[in-house]
Amino acid sequence: MDDINPISTLIRDGGNAAIFRTIACIGDSLASGEFEAMDEKGEKTYHDMYEYSWGQYMARAIGATVHNFSRGGMSAGWYMDTFADERGLWNQDLASQAYIMALGVNDISLILAGQREMGALSDIDPANWKNNRRTVIGDYAAILQRYRAIAPDSFFFLMTIPQSGEDSERSRLEDEHRTLLLGLKDMFPRTYILDLRRWAPTYDEAFRRRYFVGGHMNPMGYIYTARLVLTYLDHIIEQDWDQFTQVGFINTPWKYIEKP
Numbered sequence: 001m002d003d004i005n006p007i008s009t010l011i012r013d014g015g016n017a018a019i020f021r022t023i024a025c026i027g028d029s030l031a032s033g034e035f036e037a038m039d040e041k042g043e044k045t046y047h048d049m050y051e052y053s054w055g056q057y058m059a060r061a062i063g064a065t066v067h068n069f070s071r072g073g074m075s076a077g078w079y080m081d082t083f084a085d086e087r088g089l090w091n092q093d094l095a096s097q098a099y100i101m102a103l104g105v106n107d108i109s110l111i112l113a114g115q116r117e118m119g120a121l122s123d124i125d126p127a128n129w130k131n132n133r134r135t136v137i138g139d140y141a142a143i144l145q146r147y148r149a150i151a152p153d154s155f156f157f158l159m160t161i162p163q164s165g166e167d168s169e170r171s172r173l174e175d176e177h178r179t180l181l182l183g184l185k186d187m188f189p190r191t192y193i194l195d196l197r198r199w200a201p202t203y204d205e206a207f208r209r210r211y212f213v214g215g216h217m218n219p220m221g222y223i224y225t226a227r228l229v230l231t232y233l234d235h236i237i238e239q240d241w242d243q244f245t246q247v248g249f250i251n252t253p254w255k256y257i258e259k260p
Contacts, residue, residue: 008199011227014061017058017230018062020096020098021065021097024066025069026143027103028070028073029048029071032072032074033050034216053222055100055226057222057226058230061226074103075136077110080142098155099156100159101144101156105161119138121137121184123135141187145188153249154190160194160197162202164202165204211224
């Protein structure tokens with residue numbers, strides 16, 4: 001299974017991903033449908049246009065409610081420090097059956113600027129997020145843990161950063177980030193990896209000409225990403241189907257328990 005590319009053939013109807021009726025997308029500008037504008041003076045402006053986000057293209061494809069828990073520039077630390085509280089994103093009424101976490105790009109920018117530390121899996125207390133060290137991975141895990149407390153039976157899908165084709169310190173840190181997410185997968189139940197770094201096309205110059213305007217995706221890029229995610233979710237559910245049979249009971253008082 002590990003050698004099968006889960007997104008080699010993209011589906012367009014969402015497939016098994018449609019079993020989720022509520023999904024929350026935790027992320028930065030690329031999870032927010034952000035567009036980059038530039039005027040004749042070369043001055044740039046940035047605009048989160050959530051209806052163009054890959055999450056909302058997913059919502060329209062499978063008829064689900066998808067929450068954008070995201071904003072341009074978002075990092076794990078900002079999310080934990082102020083953003084989620086200011087937006088009321090820990091509200092029980094927003095509990096979802098699935099959480100897709102697409103953070104990391106801005107965290108790595110902060111690391112490169114000397115303002116943050118990536119950290120290690122040892123920074124995480126699986127029993128209590130309040131004990132996590134305030135590193136990138138410590139905060140990332142805390143987000144997962146807090147939502148797991150709100151929606152105990154929910155599923156988490158952790159997205160790795162796609163390849164850029166560059167040989168750089170940023171690329172090395174992106175590899176490290178991926179390794180840490182793989183560790184989180186093993187640390188917490190019902191947690192899966194959307195490993196775009198391994199399986200998605202390289203986001204090189206040719207890819208960016210088609211799917212980007214400036215440093216952010218264009219509408220076709222967000223549709224393409226939605227298809228990547230839906231196809232990956234369909235593959236995971238198909239391969240591990242016995243874990244998903246009671247998705248309909250998530251965030252309800254009911255479940256089916258086999259008699260001994």
